[in-house]
Amino acid sequence: MANTMQFDLVSPEKRLASLVATQVQIPGAEGDMTVMPDHAPVITTLRPGLVIVSGADGSTAQFAVTGGFAEINAESTSVLAEHAFVGEVASRTALSGFVEDARKRAADAEGEHKDVAEKFVADLVHLMEAME
Amino acid sequence: MPSLKDLKNRIESVKSTRKITKAMQMVAAAKLRRAQDAAENARPYAERMQAVMSGLAASVGATDNAPRLLAGTGRDQVHLLVVMSSERGLCGGFNTTIVRAARHKIEELLAAGKTVKILTVGKKGREQLKREFGQYFVAHVDMSDVKRVGYDRAASIAQNLRDRFADGEFDVCTIFYNRFVSVVTQEPTVLQVIPAVFDADPEQSDSGAPYDYEPSEEGVLADLLPRAVATQIFTALLENAASEEGSRMSAMDNATRNAGEMIDKLTIQFNRTRQAVITNELIEIISGAEAL
Numbered sequence: 300m301a302n303t304m305q306f307d308l309v310s311p312e313k314r315l316a317s318l319v320a321t322q323v324q325i326p327g328a329e330g331d332m333t334v335m336p337d338h339a340p341v342i343t344t345l346r347p348g349l350v351i352v353s354g355a356d357g358s359t360a361q362f363a364v365t366g367g368f369a370e371i372n373a374e375s376t377s378v379l380a381e382h383a384f385v386g387e388v389a390s391r392t393a394l395s396g397f398v399e400d401a402r403k404r405a406a407d408a409e410g411e412h413k414d415v416a417e418k419f420v421a422d423l424v425h426l427m428e429a430m431e
Numbered sequence: 432m433p434s435l436k437d438l439k440n441r442i443e444s445v446k447s448t449r450k451i452t453k454a455m456q457m458v459a460a461a462k463l464r465r466a467q468d469a470a471e472n473a474r475p476y477a478e479r480m481q482a483v484m485s486g487l488a489a490s491v492g493a494t495d496n497a498p499r500l501l502a503g504t505g506r507d508q509v510h511l512l513v514v515m516s517s518e519r520g521l522c523g524g525f526n527t528t529i530v531r532a533a534r535h536k537i538e539e540l541l542a543a544g545k546t547v548k549i550l551t552v553g554k555k556g557r558e559q560l561k562r563e564f565g566q567y568f569v570a571h572v573d574m575s576d577v578k579r580v581g582y583d584r585a586a587s588i589a590q591n592l593r594d595r596f597a598d599g600e601f602d603v604c605t606i607f608y609n610r611f612v613s614v615v616t617q618e619p620t621v622l623q624v625i626p627a628v629f630d631a632d633p634e635q636s637d638s639g640a641p642y643d644y645e646p647s648e649e650g651v652l653a654d655l656l657p658r659a660v661a662t663q664i665f666t667a668l669l670e671n672a673a674s675e676e677g678s679r680m681s682a683m684d685n686a687t688r689n690a691g692e693m694i695d696k697l698t699i700q701f702n703r704t705r706q707a708v709i710t711n712e713l714i715e716i717i718s719g720a721e722a723l
Contacts, residue, residue, distance in 0.1 A: 311477075311585075312582050314472065341643045342487075342642045343644070379476055
């Protein structure tokens with residue numbers, strides 16, 4: 300029974316993080332979930348939120364993601380995020396630009412799409428608050 | 432017989448040309464390294480995406496309620512061809528090979544009675560296709576302001592394609608780009624992106640436990656398909672950028688070598704001519720002295 304697993308965070312442009320973790324908290328589409336080693340294989344889509352990784356050396360790392368998906372199996376967890384932010388100040392400014400865009404899109408959207416877009420904005424705002 | 436002065440001028444001009452091509456080669460080499468790094472960095476994401484999508488497509492794709500991006504419209508009457516080329520010239524056969532591949536496909540489609548629409552990325556390919564197929568152009572993506580190919584650019588192209596697809600503007604979308612094999616080899620590649628095709632990798636589809644999907648297989652697929660299309664376009668753009676620099680580098684290497692050869696030849700000619708002039712002058716002096 301292994302008690303660590305491989306964690307990878309990749310964006311389309313580069314690999315952002317690759318480390319050995321004991322647990323990973325993921326903002327899944329249907330609610331946050333914490334993944335431990337030997338998890339059953341799951342693929343889930345993500346909503347905007349924080350990915351929190353507890354490293355094998357006791358450190359924790361946080362990454363803000365705005366969407367994407369996670370592939371989980373017994374030995375590894377991979378988060379594929381279209382936009383992922385590491386660090387503090389730079390990510391805040393980038394993120395607020397992102398929120399503005401999302402708001403605009405929510406205002407333009409209609410019907411079913413409007414609900415989805417507004418949920419997206421709400422998630423983003425929540426994420427901004429969580430980062431403070 | 433060109434005069435000494437003419438020869439000297441020509442040697443000078445070829446020398447400065449060689450300097451320019453040499454500099455361009457070095458710039459291309461530096462850019463190539465950056466482009467290759469970018470392509471390398473993008474690989475993990477694209478590979479994962481590909482693996483997940485092929486698994487999903489295999490299980491959901493067969494059912495009736497598969498998304499249209501995957502299943503297509505059920506027709507193949509209108510073809511949209513996305514031709515990716517470079518913004519700048521002097522890169523050897525880079526644009527010509529893509530245009531040749533595209534032209535081949537266009538002629539084939541037209542012969543089969545299909546409707547062809549063309550979207551060009553990069554102006555060089557547009558220029559080359561304009562004369563023959565200008566009436567089929569529907570849009571153009573300008574890349575001249577882009578120094579590094581970013582994912583956002585690919586995402587916006589993908590969005591553009593999806594919008595057109597949703598409006599029923601085309602049934603099948605194919606992209607043309609150069610796949611980077613090595614500095615001297617770039618392979619023109621034709622890839623169908625809509626309806627999406629995912630080749631199931633036999634090694635990967637067998638190994639590993641079957642995945643659970645949250646919220647559902649269909650939900651995940653619907654969420655990921657647009658991203659997968661964007662990823663394919665992003666990969667194509669990166670490969671294309673690397674190919675362009677590779678092609679330019681080898682073209683400029685050839686040009687530098689040719690200039691060197693030309694300088695050698697001209698220098699020999701210059702020396703011989705100078706010798707002939709000196710000999711002539713001597714003969715004149717001697718025969719003048721003898722006449723006295």
